[in-house]
Amino acid sequence: MAKVDIFSQIRSRYNSFTNTEKKVADYILENMKAVIYMSITDLADVCHVGESSVFRFCKTMDLKGYQEFKIALAHSLSLDEENTVLSSEITMQDTIEELSSKILSTNVNALNETFNLINEKDISEAISSMIKSKRIHFFGVGASLMTAMEAKNKFMRITNKTECSVDSHLQIMTAALLTEEDVAIVISYSGSTKDTIEVAKMAKERGAKVISITRFAKSPLTIYSHITLLCGSNEGPLQGGSLSAKISQLYLLDVLYAEYFRKTQSESTLNKEYTAKAVIEKML
Template identity: 30%
Template sequence: MAQSGFTRIRSMREQLSGSDEKVATFILANPEEIRSLTIQGLANAVGLSTATISRFVKRVGFSSFREFSLSLAVVTQSDDTFFGEIDEEDDTSEIVKKVFSGATNALESTVNMIKTADWTTATKWLVEARRVGLFGIGGSSIVALNGYHKLLRTPLDVEQHPDYDVQLMQAVRMRTTDVAIVVSHSGRNHDTLTIARQLHTNGVKIIAITAYPQSELAKLADLVLASAAEEVNIRSESMSSLIAQITIMDSLFTLVGVQLGDKTQQVVDHMRTAIEGTRE
């Protein structure tokens, strides 16, 4: 099922600024009124031009204002509980469904936010890199480890370590011919930023995976692959974002694997043979 405009805007809220943020705020604050407004009516209501409104609807993933307007006519459960707000009276089934719904919405919104050109660029950089380093602190280290575990199945020369000091030393040794994938949900973690600044100083291409594309990490990066996130009660917003970020990493692995074709298959076959030899 296609996402409604309300759901899409909520998923991208943290990434919007200026006039886009103004339009988004008005739409979310006036859900009933917006359904009956024309593009000119919305432009008048927020004090902006129709061209600005047109750019906004395309930025949130719709080809035209008409498509966007039609999407607002269908109210889905996720419009009210985008990432599964948990209520005290929810039973076991409802809680589980909301958690799964949050994950599904995060994945759908994330894939709609990342441009095909950015996937292509990231893949090209990784395939051509002398070495690929994966960096992440705390919860983000899970995403980095997942990427390392997957990319080991390709011909790429990859490295990853959970310890911050070791990560910083790895960053010091990286060169302009290398590529770094730096993961941070907030994009504000102090240790992660220290690593990113070192990579930036060394001229290393940085691919940032973060839920906040306006963060300091994103500004240091050469390419940002943004994951959707929205603050929810009880459980952290980063839970759904974590699932989306792991899927971003899996997508990079798949794109690289397909690009390198037979070479990847050879690595996979060798690894499978080695692993099978350890089993009874």
């Protein structure tokens, strides 16, 4: 996508906008940097309009949708920067020492914010549902699929009821066969990925318990979630798959794993011994 100044385009088309679209445009122009880290639901709420109105605004700007708008927004902001920015902190002029320090700070801050966002009641309810369930299915696409696969790899060491399909078609078919005895753990940083939203919607319709791990408390994904666990890492639209976001998701999964183990200690200890012995035979 060519780098265009989205702000100039908004101003040039402003008079042709509907009143609702003008509300969205006004907020964007006044809060340029903040919008990059907002979900479509967050932006709709602060503008006091519906999500469909935000989507129509993006279409009016000749964009495919909200995510493409955020990419255009990030490009436009970068045009105003004196230096090319790799993330919100790192620049091309940094030394290796400065780079290392900034990455460390970003990851530590992501973990601290995730810790501060943890709701004990939600964690307890999630664990209770997972223990009672017949099957635990992990879902995600793109970078979040890697996190989902990591979750399956971790939990399968202590329980034989975890699943993770790697293909989006297999995921939606799996969701279509879920029951009230199943738990669906859906991972999506933005909460706005179409395939992931469809999986969550299908899982909820089938009666499964839906637990989402996401950045935003309000997003299209959380509409279909019974429990929302928030990860505290800001990822711009040009930083898709950033490790700080993944680290914060993995931290939440580690908390779930430890609490699950604690609540099912006898069974989990035995299963961990079995799986450890099975793997050790593969080592020299």
